[in-house]
Amino acid sequence: MNKSTPGFADVLIGLQYGDEGKAKVIDLIADNYDIIARFNGGANAGHTIETDAGRVALHQVPSGIFYKDKLLYIGSGCVVDLCKMVKEIRGVNDLGISLKDRLFVSDQASIVQPHHILVDIHTGGTIGTTKNGIGPAYADKALRMDDDRLLNIKIGDLLDDPNLFDSVRKNLETAIKRYGEKNYNVEQALTDMHDALESLTPYIQRDTLFLQKQVEQGKTVLFEGAQSSMLDVTRGLVPFVTSSNTVASAAFVGGDIPVKFHRKTIGVAKAIMSRVGNGPFTSELGGDASEQYCMESDIHNKDYEHTTFNTDTLLQSDKPLDVGIALRMLGNEYGTVTKRPRRIGTLDLVQLAFVAKLNGIDEIFLNKCDLLVDFAKTKAATIPLVTGYTLDGKSIDYIPGSNAAYRRVVPVTHQVAAFSEDLRIIKQKKDLPKALLALLKKIENQTGTALLGIGTGAKRDEYVLFTE
Secondary structure: OOOOOOOOEEEEEEOOOOOOOHHHHHHHHHHHOOEEEEOOEOOOOOEEEEEOOEEEEEOOOOOOOOOOOOEEEEOOOEEEOHHHHHHHHHHHHHOOOOOOOOEEEEOOOEEOOHHHHHHHHHHOOOOOOOOOOHHHHHHHHHHOEEOOEEOOOEHHHHHHOHHHHHHHHHHHHHHHHHHOOOOOOHHHHHHHHHHHHHHHHHHEEOOOOHHHHHHHOOOOEEEEEEEEHHHOOOOOOOOOOOOOOOOHHHHHHHOOOOHHHEEEEEEEEEOEEEEOOOOOOOOEOOHHHHHHHHHOOOOOOHHHHHHHOOHHHHHOOOOHHHHHHHHHHHHOOEOOOOOOEOEEEEEEHHHHHHHHHHHOOOEEEEEOHHHHHHHHHOOOOEEEEEEEEEEOOEEEOOOOOOHHHHHHOEEEEEEEEOOOOOHHHOOOHHHOOHHHHHHHHHHHHHHOOEEEEEEOOOEOOOEEEOOO
């Protein structure tokens, strides 16, 4: 009896605080795989791809949509908003892309119920959640039951037992009473959820060994991580984390295949860092003042900044906060889902090296290198890099395990030469500016990890791959 040669699974994750451009890299390398799979998160993920038809934001559907021969899989580690999934599928269809017989959703994935969103709206403000109910859905996975109410409802359970809609109703009515909601249309919410489940039924995969069988038969998988490693619910700094495990090893729990199929791990970072919401950010331009400014997102939003400030003037300022605002404007660093201003910081090589070691990263892809040119317009005309940490007067090479300690970290900053060349027109490594090549070499040396390539612009074809 001849047996197929098994396939393998590679894992791609973000290495910073999110928004590193993971979807761009997946779109770039997806042709090397048979299946693109999600293993964590839900509609709080905003993966954006620039196309000739405009920008496409994917929240739950894996990012390999433009490769029509690729299968797409949403694993059991994800939490699925049925109504938003239907809307997203229709949006992809409007692009002329069919997901029929391509998209498979594990029936073991938990459902984001209406009460989860309601709870998130009322409780997620301090953390700065996207109000999509993701945290409450993951919390209910752990709670399981509240007296006679089933809190965690999986897609397959709801398909096999429509009576569970009674639990959905009870959960919602309990939340409505708890938060004093007025004029909430419970019947409409349940009808919308029922209709969405019916629409999604053709995409639901009932074989709980589906993905493993695919790999055993020789198929190759690229796991796409949502959010990023620094926001891992276990290894990140509580409470300023996401609600799922985002580290690479989580792919083999929420992605539904055993770890023996793992081949390599790819990390994605960006040359100018950003962070949404509160939490320690050692390399932040403007420090605490920037954090406070960005959290006032109802005032300091995208429209406000673009009608108030001149980027050339800000870049010449002596105030790091002003430089950060300019870089945010020039890099369009506003939340994909929330539209909030992202806090801006310089590239932190200590953190990058730590996260690369934590996840066993084999290759790094560095996005937004084209935006480094803006440092040439600053007074110093150099690019700052964080190359060292001191904590309470001692040098450290790791991320502290508490918020309080990480906020006490003092960064050691090193200035490297800036450049003014337009990277968007460059396609080969040998044509990159010498100053940039020196910077990239420094990144490889400090992280001990090879660079797979760099992003040189927002469009799909704006990148340089580093091949031997």
